[in-house]
Amino acid sequence: xxxxxxxxxxxxxxxxxxxxxxxxxxxxxxxxxxxxxxxxxxxxxxxxxxxxxxxxxxxxxxxxxxxxxxxxxxxxxxxxxxxxxxxxxxxxxxxxxxxxxxxxxxxxxxxxxxxxxxxxxxxxxxxxxxxxxxxxxxxxxxxxxxxxxxxxxxxxxxxxxxxxxxxxxxxxxxxxxxxxxxxxxxxxxxxxxxxxxxxxxxxxxxxxxxxxxxxxxxxxxxxxxxxxxxxxxxxxxxxxxxxxxxxxxxxxxxxxxxxxxxxxxxxxxxxxxxxxxxxxxxxxxxxxxxxxxxxxxxxxxxxxxxxxxxxxxxxxxxxxxxxxxxxxxxxxxxxxxxxxxxxxxxxxxxxxxxxxxxxxxxxxxxxxxxxxxxxxxxxxxxxxxxxxxxxxxxxxxxxxxxxxxxxxxxxxxxxxxxxxxxxxxxxxxxxxxxxxxxxxxxxxxxxxxxxxxxxxxxxxxxxxxxxxxxxxxxxxxxxxxxxxxxxxxxxxxxxxxxxxxxxxxxxxxxxxxxxxxxxxxxxxxxxxxxxxxxxxxxxxxxxxxxxxxxxxxxxxxxxxxxxxxxxxxxxxxxxxxxxxxxxxxxxxxxxxxxxxxxxxxxxxxxxxxxxxxxxxxxxxxxxxxxxxxxxxxxxxxxxx
Amino acid sequence: xxxxxxxxxxxxxxxxxxxxxxxxxxxxxxxxxxxxxxxxxxxxxxxxxxxxxxxxxxxxxxxxxxxxxxxxxxxxxxxxxxxxxxxxxxxxxxxxxxxxxxxxxxxxxxxxxxxxxxxxxxxxxxxxxxxxxxxxxxxxxxxxxxxxxxxxxxxxxxxxxxxxxxxxxxxxxxxxxxxxxxxxxxxxxxxxxxxxxxxxxxxxxxxxxxxxxxxxxxxxxxxxxxxxxxxxxxxxxxxxxxxxxxxxxxxxxxxxxxxxxxxxxxxxxxxxxxxxxxxxxxxxxxxxxxxxxxxxxxxxxxxxxxxxxxxxxxxxxxxxxxx
Numbered sequence: 001x002x003x004x005x006x007x008x009x010x011x012x013x014x015x016x017x018x019x020x021x022x023x024x025x026x027x028x029x030x031x032x033x034x035x036x037x038x039x040x041x042x043x044x045x046x047x048x049x050x051x052x053x054x055x056x057x058x059x060x061x062x063x064x065x066x067x068x069x070x071x072x073x074x075x076x077x078x079x080x081x082x083x084x085x086x087x088x089x090x091x092x093x094x095x096x097x098x099x100x101x102x103x104x105x106x107x108x109x110x111x112x113x114x115x116x117x118x119x120x121x122x123x124x125x126x127x128x129x130x131x132x133x134x135x136x137x138x139x140x141x142x143x144x145x146x147x148x149x150x151x152x153x154x155x156x157x158x159x160x161x162x163x164x165x166x167x168x169x170x171x172x173x174x175x176x177x178x179x180x181x182x183x184x185x186x187x188x189x190x191x192x193x194x195x196x197x198x199x200x201x202x203x204x205x206x207x208x209x210x211x212x213x214x215x216x217x218x219x220x221x222x223x224x225x226x227x228x229x230x231x232x233x234x235x236x237x238x239x240x241x242x243x244x245x246x247x248x249x250x251x252x253x254x255x256x257x258x259x260x261x262x263x264x265x266x267x268x269x270x271x272x273x274x275x276x277x278x279x280x281x282x283x284x285x286x287x288x289x290x291x292x293x294x295x296x297x298x299x300x301x302x303x304x305x306x307x308x309x310x311x312x313x314x315x316x317x318x319x320x321x322x323x324x325x326x327x328x329x330x331x332x333x334x335x336x337x338x339x340x341x342x343x344x345x346x347x348x349x350x351x352x353x354x355x356x357x358x359x360x361x362x363x364x365x366x367x368x369x370x371x372x373x374x375x376x377x378x379x380x381x382x383x384x385x386x387x388x389x390x391x392x393x394x395x396x397x398x399x400x401x402x403x404x405x406x407x408x409x410x411x412x413x414x415x416x417x418x419x420x421x422x423x424x425x426x427x428x429x430x431x432x433x434x435x436x437x438x439x440x441x442x443x444x445x446x447x448x449x450x451x452x453x454x455x456x457x458x459x460x461x462x463x464x465x466x467x468x469x470x471x472x473x474x475x476x477x478x479x480x481x482x483x484x485x486x487x488x489x490x491x492x493x494x495x496x497x498x499x500x501x502x503x504x505x506x507x508x509x510x511x512x513x514x515x516x517x518x519x520x521x522x523x524x525x526x527x528x529x530x531x532x533x534x535x536x537x538x539x540x541x542x543x544x545x546x547x548x549x550x551x552x553x554x555x556x557x558x559x560x561x562x563x564x565x566x567x568x569x570x571x572x573x574x575x576x577x578x579x580x581x582x583x584x585x586x587x588x589x590x591x592x593x594x595x596x597x598x599x600x601x602x603x604x605x606x607x608x609x610x611x612x613x614x615x616x617x618x619x620x621x622x623x624x625x626x627x628x629x630x631x632x633x634x635x636x637x638x639x640x
Numbered sequence: 641x642x643x644x645x646x647x648x649x650x651x652x653x654x655x656x657x658x659x660x661x662x663x664x665x666x667x668x669x670x671x672x673x674x675x676x677x678x679x680x681x682x683x684x685x686x687x688x689x690x691x692x693x694x695x696x697x698x699x700x701x702x703x704x705x706x707x708x709x710x711x712x713x714x715x716x717x718x719x720x721x722x723x724x725x726x727x728x729x730x731x732x733x734x735x736x737x738x739x740x741x742x743x744x745x746x747x748x749x750x751x752x753x754x755x756x757x758x759x760x761x762x763x764x765x766x767x768x769x770x771x772x773x774x775x776x777x778x779x780x781x782x783x784x785x786x787x788x789x790x791x792x793x794x795x796x797x798x799x800x801x802x803x804x805x806x807x808x809x810x811x812x813x814x815x816x817x818x819x820x821x822x823x824x825x826x827x828x829x830x831x832x833x834x835x836x837x838x839x840x841x842x843x844x845x846x847x848x849x850x851x852x853x854x855x856x857x858x859x860x861x862x863x864x865x866x867x868x869x870x871x872x873x874x875x876x877x878x879x880x881x882x883x884x885x886x887x888x889x890x891x892x893x894x895x896x897x898x899x900x901x902x903x904x905x906x907x908x909x910x911x912x913x914x915x916x917x918x919x920x921x922x923x924x925x926x927x928x929x930x931x932x933x934x935x936x937x938x939x940x941x942x943x944x945x946x947x948x949x950x951x952x953x954x955x956x957x958x959x960x961x962x963x
Contacts, residue, residue, distance in 0.1 A: 171727040172735045172743070175793070178694045179747040179800055180721050189746075193737040343815045458682070487681035487842055488886040496894045514816055520890030544890050558820040560849040562872070562887055569827070570820035570849070576785055 012273035021265035028262045032082040035075040043072040054245040061251035064237060073234055074251045080141075081230040082259065084223075085211040088145045092152025092210070093203050099153065100160025104168060104191065105183050118161060121154035129154075130213060134222045144223040148213045152206050159202055163195040197274040201267050208263030215256045231256045305476055305508040306332040306355065309369035313347075313354050316362055317581060324580045325350050326532045327607070334475065335506035339519035339540065341555065342529035345577050348512045351529070352478045355510070356395055357385070373475055390421040394469020396462070398481035403465055404453040410464050411437070411449025417471040432471060440467040440497055459490030466497060476508040477501070483518065495522055516556050520544060528552045531578050531588035534607055537615040548610060548621040551589050587619070595620045642707040642803045644670040644693070644723075644836060649702035651685070651692050660910055662688040664860035665702065670804065670853075672707075673834040677851030677868070679844055679883065685860040686840050690806045693838065694725045706803060714803075720749040724797035728809040730789035734781040740767075740792045741777030747799040766795040770825050787818030791825060798829070804836045811846060823850060844887050848872055856880045859917040866947035876949030878922050901927050916940050916952065924953065 012018050047067035054062050061071040099118050103111030121129075133147030167173065168191060176186050217223035218232025219239075226233075231252045238249030313325040325347040332338050340348040354365045357377060370377045375388055397403045405413060414433035418424040424432070430449070437445035440463040453461055462482060469477055479498065483491035499522065502509050513519050519526055520540045528536040528549060536549040547553045557571035564570070575592040578584055587604055590596040599619050607617040651663040663685045670676040678686045691697040693704055693711075706714045706722055714722045724747070727733040734743055741763045748754065748762055764774030770791035781789055790810055797805055807826065811819040827850055830837055841847050847854060854871040856864040856879065864877040875881045901921050919925040919935040926932045934952050942948035946955045 171729060171733040174696055175725065175727065175733060175796060176735075176746065177696070178721055178723070178725055179796075180749075181746060189738070190735050194735070343817055488844070488888075489681060489882055491888070492886040492894060495888075496896065499894055515888070516816070517888045517890050521888045521892060521894065540890065555817060558817045560820070560823070560845045562845055562848060562884075562889075564845065564849055566849055566868075569824045572821040572824065573817040 009273045012269050015269075015272075017265060017272075018269045021262065021269045024258060024262035025266045028078065028082060028259045031075060031078040033079070035078050039072040039075050042069055043076040044068065052241060052244065055247045061247045062245050064248065070234070070238065070248050070251055073229065074231065074255050077230050077234055077252070078255065078259070080224065080228065081211060081214060081232075081256075084141060084145055084214050084230065085207055085263075088148040088210045088214070089152060089203060089207040091145065091149025092156055092206060093199075095150065095153035096156025097160055097199075099157035101164055101187055101191070103161060104164055104187055107183075115161060118154055118157045122158050124154070126151040126155070127213065127216070130217065131222070134217060139222050139225065141224045141228065144214060144217045148210050148217070151213070152210060156199075156202060156206065160195070160199065163198060164191050167191050167194045197270075201271045201274070204267035204270060205264055208260040208267070211260045211263065212256065215252075231259075304331045304371075305334045305336070305373065306330070306510070307369055307371045308355060308367060311351065311354055311365070311367045311370065313350050313359055314364045314366070320581065322581045324532050325354060328529075328532075328534055329607070330527060330534070330537075332476065332508045332510060334508055335502060336525070337502060337509040337511060337523040339511045339513065339523035339526045340529055341513060341516050341519050341526060343514065343555075343577055345580075346529040347532040347580075348529045349480050352395075352480050352510065352512055356393060356478055357389060358395070387421060390417070391472035392475045394466070394472075394474040394477045396465050396469060396477065396479040396482045398484050401453065401458075401461060404461060406453050408452070409450055410453055410456065414449070414464070414468045414471055417468060421472060433467075436467040436470050437464060439470060440464065441493075442467070457490075458486055459493055462486060462490075462494050463497060466494070466501070470501065473505065474507055476510065478510045478512070480512045481514070482511075484513070484515070491518070498522070516543060516559055517561065528555070531583060532580060533588070533617065534615070535589065535617045537607070539614070542614070548614070548616040549589075549618045550593050550595050550620070554592075587617075595623060642722075642836060643672045644804045644838065645705040645708070646689070646693070647703045647705060649689070649692060649704060650700050651688050651697050652700040658910075661860055661912075662697075663692065664912075666857075666860070666862055668855055668862055668865070670836055670838050672836055674852045675830055675835075675837040675839050675850055676853045676855055677847035678838060678840045678855050678857055679842060679847050680857035681842065683859075684857045686857045687808055689857070690725065690808045690838060690840055693804075693806055694721070694723045696725075719751040720800060722803040723806060724800045724802035724804075725806040725808060726790070726793050726797050726810045729813055730786045730793060731781075731813075733793045734789055734796075736781055739778050739780055740784070743781075743792065744777070744796045744799050747796045749800060762799070766799055767792075769798065769829065770795045771821075785818065786814050787822055790814065790822050794822075794825065794829075804838065806838045806840070808840045809842070812841065812843065819846070826850060844872070844883055856883065859912055861917065861950065862942070862948075863918070863950045864947050865942070871947050874946070876945060876947045876954035877918075877951045878924050879918050880949075882921075882923070901925070916950075918951075 013022060045068060047063065050059070050063045050067040051065060052063060053059055053067075056062070059069045059071060061074065064070055064073070099114055102114035105111075106114060129151040130144075130147040133150055134143050137143035137146045173186060173190055176190055181189075214223055214230060215232035215235060218230050219236045221236065224230045224233050234252035235249060235256070238252060242249045308331070309329045311325060311328040312323055314321050314323045324345075328347075328351050330338065340351065342348045350359070353359050355370070355372075357365075359365050367378060373388065373392055375385065377385055404410065411430060411433045414436060415426070415429035418432055419426070419429045434445050434449050437449055442448050442460055442463055448456070448460075453464075456464060466477075477498065482498070483494050486494060495518070498509060498511075501507055509523070511519060511522050520543045523540050526538055526540045526543050527534050528551065530551050536547060536552045538547060538552075543552070544556055547556060551573075554571065554573045558573060560570055573592055578588050578591070584591055584601075586601040587593070587596070590600040593600065597619070603619070605617045605619045607615050610616045610621055646666050646668040649663055649666045650661060653660050653662055666689060668676070668689075678689070680686045688697055692699055695711075704711050711722060734740065741760070744763045744766055745759050748759060754762065760777070763777050767774050767777060772788060772791055772795070781792070784792065793810075810826070811822050814822060823846065826839075829835065839847065839850050848868055851868055853866065854864075854868050855862050856871065856877060858879050864871055864875065864880045871880060872884065875884055901923055913920055915937045916922070916925070916935040916939060920927065922928070922935065924932070926935045932953070938952065940950045940952045942950040944957055945951065946957055
């Protein structure tokens with residue numbers, strides 16, 4: 001993490017924007033510190049002979065009404081301008097922090113009042129507020145600092161309040177409260193460190209705005225008073241002579257703009273460095289490319305619904321290419337249910353996305369063969385393919401709340417599918433939507449179609465998602481952890497629904513889950529994925545008793561069932577899955593495998609046919625399950 | 641170790657008129673040194689009950705007692721909270737800006753204030769206890785996997801030397817391979833230290849594995865309660881039977897529910913149904929068996945039924961059943 005963040009900082013500062021900001025900010029600050037030492041005398045020297053001169057070699061920006069050198073005065077004014085801006089920002093940040101964290105510190109009731117105060121203050125335009133305060137506190141630099149500082153405070157308070165509330169809702173704060181940690185301590189130790197970075201960004205930006213606001217107030221005569229001067233005053237003086245010699249007004253104007261830019265750009269760079277803004281966006285998604293055809297394309301009897309051979313998904317990562325999915329081959333017949341199981345990070349969801357052509361930039365999908373309903377999907381993006389996928393392929397995702405648009409009525413979201421892909425008119429599309437909601441057994445479908453997603457329960461939303469997939473007549477449903485977020489009773493309904501759809505219309509089902517028991521219940525065939533590869537392909541009947549890959553057996557043993565012996569520890573898989581960027585040589589599972597031998601560490605076993613229609617990628621597939629030493633299962637350290 | 645007892649505990653959210661009763665007059669006993677598994681669907685109120693126990697949700701009625709005395713009194717007297725909680729999401733449960741050692745140390749009681757060397761030793765001991773090397777105390781949570789974070793969270797809970805631990809869905813965000821390891825740690829620690837524990841999960845198999853006693857919660861109420869073998873072996877409440885039937889089993893086709901109650905939605909917490917709260921979904925209730933009209937009007941009590949099942953048609957308690 002530390003390495004990552006310093007790398008991000010380095011990258012942000014070295015970018016063109018970063019260099020510009022750093023140079024500008026440094027220049028402004030150096031000027032503020034040293035300019036009065038070098039040019040004070042020159043700036044104050046009155047030359048009655050040289051009144052209102054234009055730019056010349058002696059006076060690059062001309063002279064003012066008393067014959068003083070305007071350029072020197074602009075340089076010297078940097079200190080006062082920056083000082084005042086920073087003072088006002090400091091005041092604003094302080095008041096803002098106090099107001100913003102008040103709800104946390106004061107408890108519920110008093111906090112609500114503090115919140116209300118901030119809300120009211122935010123509603124006032126800040127410059128108006130500044131003018132108002134300027135009148136209250138008197139005209140002059142002190143009044144202006146108070147005015148601008150207090151005018152900055154509400155926005156800052158609101159930001160603090162919102163971010164603090166987000167952090168305060170997280171479990172570690174609750175844990176600290178349970179442990180008896182006091183409010184002030186929670187604020188200082190837990191809340192502030194977690195919101196500090198965005199606050200720093202906001203403060204830097206605020207300094208830029210304060211600088212501008214000061215220039216504005218001084219220009220109006222409400223800020224710095226003679227004989228003092230800042231950029232705003234110089235601008236005001238210069239403006240009177242703008243028709244005679246514009247340089248006198250331009251010089252302070254340029255200074256204000258550059259200084260404000262320095263602060264704002266610095267804020268922008270800090271934001272990038274800490275990851276609040278996305279840096280450059282990635283290259284657009286590469287289409288699926290077809291490598292040169294291989295000599296022997298496998299022949300097979302019936303046209304499969306889906307045929308995938310040697311699928312590979314690649315992402316660029318810090319200069320290298322990593323492949324979270326490799327060498328995946330699978331085939332689905334119409335009406336067949338195939339499951340993919342594996343731990344998180346095994347590549348199972350990415351495989352599904354690659355098949356549905358949904359891998360986002362900068363990911364890249366390659367395959368020797370990628371056919372759906374006889375159409376070659378490689379070469380990507382063609383309108384015909386999109387249409388084919390849009391009408392014949394249905395995707396169901398894990399979280400139905402995020403896959404439905406919360407602001408649109410459920411019925412409209414369903415209707416949109418047929419309107420887009422089949423050009424149906426509004427009325428018939430709506431009728432179809434209601435019909436489909438009925439088909440997925442949503443009670444009172446006509447009324448429910450007019451509701452928003454949040455009015456649906458989790459199970460109903462998932463059924464509505466399935467209903468959306470059924471708007472056209474899909475030949476394949478890809479369901480990615482469709483029941484993981486649901487209760488068991490609701491899970492059962494969704495599984496039953498998928499089952500009914502599959503058998504009634506002979507729809508293929510590619511079912512992805514981390515739960516071996518669910519997959520074994522729903523599917524006829526199971527593909528087990530590990531580290532991006534399929535390591536075993538077996539009928540689901542063999543999954544529990546006769547799996548050949550040690551990983552499959554370990555996965556099965558790790559799940560407690562209703563018959564698990566309560567007096568013995570559960571089986572665990574030692575170690576953790578490999579990082580796709582650093583795959584071990586040989587079999588990726590070897591470091592965790594109780595059967596691993598020399599050959600496993602040297603050669604990656606191919607996914608070979610086994611016992612007829614099964615496939616397994618293991619050098620020791622023939623070792624019978626009984627011969628496997630049981631997984632050591634004490635609360636062994638560090639295995640997860 | 642002490643006994644945790646909920647007496648007529650209610651938790652209400654929102655205003656009096658339009659509010660929701662998340663937990664409705666719950667009586668529940670977690671005997672000293674035992675693990676009570678609390679199961680139920682989302683929205684049943686089980687997490688709210690847990691948060692109420694540790695003081696994160698205000699009670700609107702009832703009392704929570706530790707060995708017969710209000711938790712608050714015990715807390716004040718001992719100078720430290722007697723209950724600790726482990727949360728569901730391992731990613732939000734630890735402060736990302738703090739080393740795991742600091743997170744654990746924060747929960748070590750400050751009275752009497754231990755020396756910092758002592759504190760460090762205690763952190764190391766706790767890490768060892770949950771199966772992590774003591775020298776990892778300096779790492780930040782983002783260097784740990786979900787399972788390791790969950791162990792750190794467990795160590796933090798133990799650091800407060802609590803009388804009772806409340807574990808709220810602690811493995812549901814973990815991969816199955818990691819879930820096993822965390823459950824083993826929980827189970828070993830519980831047996832070694834005789835912890836009293838309220839273990840909440842929607843996964844019946846997990847609850848069965850960890851718990852001594854099972855309580856089933858539905859719509860803010862406990863509807864069945866008893867030793868694991870009794871409740872899961874001889875369930876009395878139709879909701880418990882539903883939960884059991886819904887556990888996926890390999891090779892068994894997904895079972896069908898009777899038509900009138902198939903796909904019935906979970907109850908609306910704002911307007912719980914009259915009579916038995918489960919009756920609109922009950923496969924042996926009035927929608928399926930019309931003569932069982934009593935379920936629509938009368939709220940069933942648990943007393944007198946086997947496993948304290950809150951169902952009009954549950955078998956009578958064991959004594960009567962023998963005769």
